[in-house]
Amino acid sequence: MIDLLIVLAFVVYAIGSGLRARHAASQNLQEYFLAGKTIPGWKSGMSMAATQFAADTPLLVTGLIATAGVFALWRLWVYALAFLLMAYVFSSAWRRGGVLTDAELTETRYSGRGVLPLRVLKAFYYGTVINCIVLAMVLVAAIRIAEVFLPWHEWLPGGLYDPIVGFVQAIGLQLGESVTGLPPEVATTNNLISILLTLAFTATYSTTGGLRSVINTDVVQLVLALVGTAIYAWIVLDHVGGFGALGDRVVQLYGEEKANEMLSFGPVGAADIIMPFLVIISLQWFFQMNSDGTGYLAQRSMACRTDKDARIAGVLFTWTQIFARSLFWLVIAVGLLIVYPFTPQEAAGDGFTAQREILFVTGVDDLLPPGVRGLMLTGLLAALASTVDTHLNWGAGYWSNDIYDRLVCRHWLRREPTGRELVVVARLSNLLILTFALVIMANLGSIQTAWFISLLFGAGMGSVLVMRWLWERINLWSELAAMAASLIVAPILLFTMGTDPADEWVRLLIMAVATTGAAIAITFVTPPTDRKTLLAFYERVQPYGWWGTTAALAGDRPGAPLQALRLRAQSLLVTAASLFFLLLGTGRLLVQAPAANPYWSWAFVAVGLALVPLWWRDVAREDAEIDRSATPEDVQVDDRALLRSEGGLMESLRLLATHMRLVYGMDATVESHGVDEVKEEGRRILLFEVVQDLLIHMAGPTCKGPVRIVVGCEGSFYRIDIVLGTPVDFGAPVRAAVGPGRIATLDVLERAAERLSHVCGRFEALPDRRRAERLVLTAHRTAVQPVARAAE
Numbered sequence: 116m117i118d119l120l121i122v123l124a125f126v127v128y129a130i131g132s133g134l135r136a137r138h139a140a141s142q143n144l145q146e147y148f149l150a151g152k153t154i155p156g157w158k159s160g161m162s163m164a165a166t167q168f169a170a171d172t173p174l175l176v177t178g179l180i181a182t183a184g185v186f187a188l189w190r191l192w193v194y195a196l197a198f199l200l201m202a203y204v205f206s207s208a209w210r211r212g213g214v215l216t217d218a219e220l221t222e223t224r225y226s227g228r229g230v231l232p233l234r235v236l237k238a239f240y241y242g243t244v245i246n247c248i249v250l251a252m253v254l255v256a257a258i259r260i261a262e263v264f265l266p267w268h269e270w271l272p273g274g275l276y277d278p279i280v281g282f283v284q285a286i287g288l289q290l291g292e293s294v295t296g297l298p299p300e301v302a303t304t305n306n307l308i309s310i311l312l313t314l315a316f317t318a319t320y321s322t323t324g325g326l327r328s329v330i331n332t333d334v335v336q337l338v339l340a341l342v343g344t345a346i347y348a349w350i351v352l353d354h355v356g357g358f359g360a361l362g363d364r365v366v367q368l369y370g371e372e373k374a375n376e377m378l379s380f381g382p383v384g385a386a387d388i389i390m391p392f393l394v395i396i397s398l399q400w401f402f403q404m405n406s407d408g409t410g411y412l413a414q415r416s417m418a419c420r421t422d423k424d425a426r427i428a429g430v431l432f433t434w435t436q437i438f439a440r441s442l443f444w445l446v447i448a449v450g451l452l453i454v455y456p457f458t459p460q461e462a463a464g465d466g467f468t469a470q471r472e473i474l475f476v477t478g479v480d481d482l483l484p485p486g487v488r489g490l491m492l493t494g495l496l497a498a499l500a501s502t503v504d505t506h507l508n509w510g511a512g513y514w515s516n517d518i519y520d521r522l523v524c525r526h527w528l529r530r531e532p533t534g535r536e537l538v539v540v541a542r543l544s545n546l547l548i549l550t551f552a553l554v555i556m557a558n559l560g561s562i563q564t565a566w567f568i569s570l571l572f573g574a575g576m577g578s579v580l581v582m583r584w585l586w587e588r589i590n591l592w593s594e595l596a597a598m599a600a601s602l603i604v605a606p607i608l609l610f611t612m613g614t615d616p617a618d619e620w621v622r623l624l625i626m627a628v629a630t631t632g633a634a635i636a637i638t639f640v641t642p643p644t645d646r647k648t649l650l651a652f653y654e655r656v657q658p659y660g661w662w663g664t665t666a667a668l669a670g671d672r673p674g675a676p677l678q679a680l681r682l683r684a685q686s687l688l689v690t691a692a693s694l695f696f697l698l699l700g701t702g703r704l705l706v707q708a709p710a711a712n713p714y715w716s717w718a719f720v721a722v723g724l725a726l727v728p729l730w731w732r733d734v735a736r737e738d739a740e741i742d743r744s745a746t747p748e749d750v751q752v753d754d755r756a757l758l759r760s761e762g763g764l765m766e767s768l769r770l771l772a773t774h775m776r777l778v779y780g781m782d783a784t785v786e787s788h789g790v791d792e793v794k795e796e797g798r799r800i801l802l803f804e805v806v807q808d809l810l811i812h813m814a815g816p817t818c819k820g821p822v823r824i825v826v827g828c829e830g831s832f833y834r835i836d837i838v839l840g841t842p843v844d845f846g847a848p849v850r851a852a853v854g855p856g857r858i859a860t861l862d863v864l865e866r867a868a869e870r871l872s873h874v875c876g877r878f879e880a881l882p883d884r885r886r887a888e889r890l891v892l893t894a895h896r897t898a899v900q901p902v903a904r905a906a907e
Contacts, residue, residue, distance in 0.1 A: 121489035133320025133328040140325030143534035147325035149418040152797040156424030160431030165333035165501035171256030174472040180448040181471035184377040195437040201408035202429020207422040225591035226645035242513025250552035261309035321504035322542040336497035343494030351450035362707040378708035391620035402627040406577035514544035534875035578631040585660030596637040600630040670778030675743035690730040697723030761792035779814035788827035812863040837890040845884040
């Protein structure tokens with residue numbers, strides 16, 4: 116009973132969190148998907164870690180150690196490089212990108228008629244295909260956990276349970292193989308009830324409160340999962356005889372040679388086995404669909420309050436994910452080799468991997484006392500919920516923002532949807548995502564098999580996703596080529612080579628070479644991105660790497676972006692070295708292989724600790740950017756002034772006006788008309804970015820007269836008027852220029868309207884876009900202030 120009470124307490128807290136955040140989340144898309152861009156770094160990092168603390172991952176670790184030894188875990192640990200790359204290089208870029216989803220980034224980074232198809236294709240590919248495959252993997256683990264702990268056939272009366280069994284038999288549904296020996300129809304019915312209740316619970320708070328409730332719940336979920344896992348590890352250790360007994364007991368059961376193979380942190384065995392493995396871990400962290408944080412990691416970065424918060428989030432996530440969590444699971448998985456030993460004949464049998472994976476759950480049921488078992492079960496439920504709620508919220512962003520808003524409403528119906536309408540669509544799209552995920556789940560076997568397939572499909576996208584941030588020459592055709600190559604080559608490889616783990620390194624290598632080669636080749640034979648698009652992107656994002664030409668156009672030193680990248684790379688390498696030395700040293704001390712020298716383990720720990728002050732200084736630094744300006748008089752326009760106070764918008768606009776005068780020769784001034792402060796930080800950032808994009812677009816011969824930027828309010832809306840000294844012709848709308856039914860990118864005015872709609876605002880060019888004399892921007896206010904209209 117105490118176990119059930121612990122689980123119910125967590126359920127009540129999670130639903131309450133969603134209800135508390137419901138009002139704020141219902142206002143507009145920025146509040147629903149980015150929590151108003153107000154999340155502190157520590158909370159965002161814990162949310163990332165909670166999402167990665169999925170219910171399927173401990174099962175995967177348990178299976179990997181039993182089938183391939185501790186050394187195989189480097190396949191998971193090597194992702195630290197990708198996570199740190201996101202933390203130091205891409206997290207701030209995502210924050211500054213001014214988008215709600217990574218698919219939306221295509222219309223700010225690229226130009227041309229293919230931008231909208233790419234955006235929609237990525238929204239469907241990531242938001243539905245990849246998202247549902249990952250959800251299905253998590254649900255496979257969930258039903259294995261549920262089958263052990265939730266015997267509904269014993270709890271429910273026959274009058275309620277039997278009709279469900281009949282329905283399962285009538286449609287021929289089977290959700291995986293039973294791991295407890297139950298008849299297939301009973302196991303499937305139990306699993307179906309468990310999954311539907313879990314999904315209903317998770318969807319209740321995640322769809323109600325948006326990202327804000329997801330993150331608040333994630334923090335509690337991570338604490339529960341870590342505490343429960345730590346207690347589980349301690350009990351397993353006590354059961355096998357303590358820390359010192361782990362290695363000895365493995366030797367007794369499996370022999371010294373086999374124990375060395377299973378417990379070694381380095382390669383052991385023939386060179387023909389080592390080389391493929393080294394190829395895999397060398398490619399896997401970079402050539403994967405999230406190499407730049409694309410997905411929910413980018414979403415958490417975009418929701419952070421400052422660049423420093425985004426950087427802290429990425430580093431905290433990496434250490435929690437790779438160091439703390441891995442050590443707990445390492446002890447448990449090795450301990451389970453002793454508690455549940457296996458023979459060579461069993462290891463060679465069919466289904467061995469799935470049998471070893473489920474032992475993580477079996478150990479919870481067999482070894483933990485009441486109360487502790489409830490805490491661990493709650494931790495597993497929390498791990499499941501944190502992953503499901505994130506994927507629901509993330510996937511809904513694609514459907515509401517990129518497909519419904521951008522494609523259906525703005526392109527097909529030629530109308531602007533309301534903010535509340537988009538929130539309703541986001542909530543309803545969760546049902547579609549869950550349905551697809553359940554269908555995929557019913558056809559998945561081992562978690563490892565699903566993981567291998569998802570890695571193969573994602574391998575083709577990693578390099579181009581990184582290059583679009585680091586190299587200005589990458590264009591939309593580069594991404595389309597990589598995606599097309601991935602969708603063509605992956606099925607061919609699966610059909611010709613199957614999913615045999617022994618050939619995985621060959622499949623990954625072929626995918627990486629084919630897709631990267633296709634992307635680079637297409638880049639050089641297709642037109643570059645429009646100069647003004649690149650310039651607006653550079654001014655807003657301040658990217659690192661090979662952006663010399665655009666940097667010079669923006670008044671920066673051509674070598675500044677590459678210099679900034681080198682500094683970030685140094686921080687990344689020092690942090691990674693500290694992490695891997697500490698992980699290696701501590702892990703070897705906890706799980707000592709017969710041939711391991713403890714002195715080397717302590718030396719690894721000492722080196723890792725010595726490096727901590729070096730990287731911590733870079734993480735905690737308030738301003739981690741270099742001065743890029745080519746002239747001493749120029750000013751750096753960033754978020755620090757915006758976030759310093761409620762008057763930050765006025766201060767930042769004045770800095771922007773100075774920058775526009777020095778670099779572009781634009782005579783811009785800023786005035787206040789009744790409003791000097793904007794309370795909401797997310798509104799300040801969005802309004803500033805839209806004004807910045809418009810001014811950069813007009814810079815040069817387009818705008819010859821002076822420009823007045825007037826900040827005021829109108830009823831319940833903030834209002835900014837950009838008053839033009841001479842009328843500006845913005846041309847015909849792009850969709851009209853290419854003819855009915857043709858797909859084209861948004862121009863700068865349409866893009867401004869789309870972004871302002873995220874905060875229930877609007878955009879107007881008066882009297883019209885062909886001879887605009889005034890550009891009007893509005894954004895809804897949370898707290899209504901005394902009305903004062905902007906200058907007439």
